[in-house]
Amino acid sequence: MGFGALIIGGIFMLIGWMVSSRLKSKFKQYSQTHLTRDLTGAEIARLMLADNNIHDVQVISVEGQLSDHYNPANKTVNLSQEVFHGRNAAATAVASHECGHAVQHATAYSMLQFRSAMVPIQNISASVLNFMMMAMIFGSFFASSILPWRTALLVIIACYAVFALFAIITLPVEFDASRRALAWVKARNIVTPGEYDMAQDALKWAAMTYVVAAIGAITTLAYYVMMYLGGSRDE
Numbered sequence: 284m285g286f287g288a289l290i291i292g293g294i295f296m297l298i299g300w301m302v303s304s305r306l307k308s309k310f311k312q313y314s315q316t317h318l319t320r321d322l323t324g325a326e327i328a329r330l331m332l333a334d335n336n337i338h339d340v341q342v343i344s345v346e347g348q349l350s351d352h353y354n355p356a357n358k359t360v361n362l363s364q365e366v367f368h369g370r371n372a373a374a375t376a377v378a379s380h381e382c383g384h385a386v387q388h389a390t391a392y393s394m395l396q397f398r399s400a401m402v403p404i405q406n407i408s409a410s411v412l413n414f415m416m417m418a419m420i421f422g423s424f425f426a427s428s429i430l431p432w433r434t435a436l437l438v439i440i441a442c443y444a445v446f447a448l449f450a451i452i453t454l455p456v457e458f459d460a461s462r463r464a465l466a467w468v469k470a471r472n473i474v475t476p477g478e479y480d481m482a483q484d485a486l487k488w489a490a491m492t493y494v495v496a497a498i499g500a501i502t503t504l505a506y507y508v509m510m511y512l513g514g515s516r517d518e
Contacts, residue, residue, distance in 0.1 A: 291499070291502055291503055291506055295495060295496075295499030295502070295503075298494050299492065299496065299499070302488070302491045302492050302495050303492060305488055305491075306349070306485075306488040306489055306492060307348075307349070309373075309484060309485050309488050310349070310373045310485055311373075312375075313371060313372040313373035313376070313482070313485050314365065314371045314372075314373040314374070314485075315371065316371050316372050316478065316481060317370055317371055317411050318370045318371050318372065318374075318375060318473075318474070318478060319474070319475050319478065320472075320473055320474070321370055322370060322375075323367065323368055323369060323370050323374065323376070323475065324362055324366040324367050324368070324369050324370075324374035324375065324377065324378035325342050325344070325362060325367045325368070325375070327379060327382075327473060328342045328360050328362065328378040328379070328381065328382050329342050330471070330473075331378075331379055331382040331386075331464075331467055331471075332360070332382055332385060334467065334471065335382075335385075335386050335389065336389075337385055337386065337389050339358055339487035340358045340359065340360060340385050340389075341358065341359045341360070342359075342360045342362065343359055343360070343361055343362070343365075343367075343474055344361075344362055344363075344364050344368075345361045345362065345363060345364075345366040346363070347363055348363055349363065349377075350363045351363050351366055351377050351378075351380075351505070352381060353381045353382075353384035353385050353388070354448070355384075355388045355395075355399055356386075358385070360378075360381045360382055360384075360385055361381070362377065362378055362381065363377075366378055370476045372474065372481035372482050372485065373482075373485050374490075375468060375473060375474060375477075375478070375482050376464070376483075376485040376486050377482070377485075377489075379463075379464035379465075379467060379468050379473075379482075380460050380461050380464045380486055380489070381460075382464065382467075382482070383459070383460030383462075383464040383467075384456070384460045384465035386460075386463055387456070387459065387460060387463070390457070391398040392456075392459065394423070394452060394455045394456050394459070395456050397452055397506075398449065398452045398453060398456055401445070401448070401449050401452065404445055405445055405446065405449045407509045408442040408445040408446065409446075410440040410510070411438065411442055412439065412443075413436055415435060415439055415442075419436075422443055427464075433511065436507065436510065436511045436513070437511065439466060439507055440504065440507045440508055440511060443500065443503055443504040443507055444504055445504075445506045446500045447497070447500040447501050447503075447505070449500075450493070450496050450497035450499075450500040450501070451500075451501070453493050453497070454493055454494065454497055454498075457489075457490055457493050458490060461486040461489075461490060462483075464486065465479070465482065465486065465507050466485055468482060474491075474501065
């Protein structure tokens with residue numbers, strides 16, 4: 284891997300850590316505000332699903348912090364224990380956001396379908412990239428005799444192009460899920476105006492993690508493209 288790529292990766296790892304720390308701080312802060320409606324995240328999730336006529340999705344509790352996600356493969360809304368049992372603005376934000384993904388799935392939201400279709404491609408790209416990097420680090424002389432450097436660079440560019448595209452597609456998927464969540468909790472009077480502001484702010488910081496990831500992926504891709512066009516082996 285080029286030295287420039289290591290610098291880029293280091294910078295965005297630092298930015299990502301800062302955003303993640305801010306997100307955790309916000310969730311901790313908003314978890315201390317008891318919801319006026321006294322509903323748990325699980326109850327909110329089930330209510331939002333029912334309101335959208337979704338009856339084949341289960342709401343389950345999973346281990347971990349901020350491990351919440353929607354799994355379209357088995358149609359489950361997976362909520363961390365603090366969100367599943369939480370009765371606060373943070374739990375409301377997360378639970379309704381993940382249900383936003385379930386609504387996307389039920390309504391065949393095109394960007395979610397596109398992202399789901401790209402998952403196996405991204406997994407293959409990750410495996411190929413790992414192999415290429417290991418070969419470059421531990422067997423560069425042997426690898427270069429089989430696969431020329433510029434050809435290897437094209438493979439790396441192709442892999443990062445997949446990562447960048449996946450990160451870009453993820454943005455509208457995440458923003459749309461938050462939009463659906465906030466619109467529903469407001470229309471359903473799940474939160475007070477103050478609680479709504481907290482939920483909105485929490486989801487804003489959650490979205491920032493995806494923005495940082497997208498910018499990082501695009502920047503890394505641009506670096507390797509410039510390396511290829513420059514015809515230099517930056518080692």
